[in-house]
Amino acid sequence: MAESKAHVLSIQDEMTIYAANDIKEKFLAELDKDGGMEIDLSAVTEFDSTGYQLLIACKREAATRKKFFDIQNPSSVVTEVLNLYKETNLITLSE
Numbered sequence: 223m224a225e226s227k228a229h230v231l232s233i234q235d236e237m238t239i240y241a242a243n244d245i246k247e248k249f250l251a252e253l254d255k256d257g258g259m260e261i262d263l264s265a266v267t268e269f270d271s272t273g274y275q276l277l278i279a280c281k282r283e284a285a286t287r288k289k290f291f292d293i294q295n296p297s298s299v300v301t302e303v304l305n306l307y308k309e310t311n312l313i314t315l316s317e
Contacts, residue, residue: 228258228290234265237273237300245273249280258290269300274307 231252237245252259261280266273277293284291296304 227256228260228292229255230260230262230294232262232265236268237263237266237276238268238270239272242272242276245276246279249276250283253280253283253287253289258292259284260290260292260294262294263300264295264297266297266300269297269303271303273300274303 229252231248233245233248235241249259249261259280261277263269281291
């Protein structure tokens with residue numbers, strides 16, 4: 223992966239099907255910038271399987287572009303859903 227400076231994108235409120243298009247556009251715009259991407263999820267209040275799928279898609283797209291990708295400060299609702307999936311090989315949480 224490229225070792226460039228990462229940009230931080232903070233997601234507010236929900237990561238559900240109702241916000242999916244907006245979040246996808248934000249992810250793609252961030253990946254278009256130079257450097258990697260960190261997603262701050264501390265302010266996410268709703269998170270479902272769509273949110274999970276968005277993170278997986280973003281991680282895969284970052285890998286395709288050879289860019290750094292990391293999740294920062296997941297809220298309790300994000301952590302709960304990610305733990306349900308137990309897909310640590312796809313998404314890992316930073317301490």
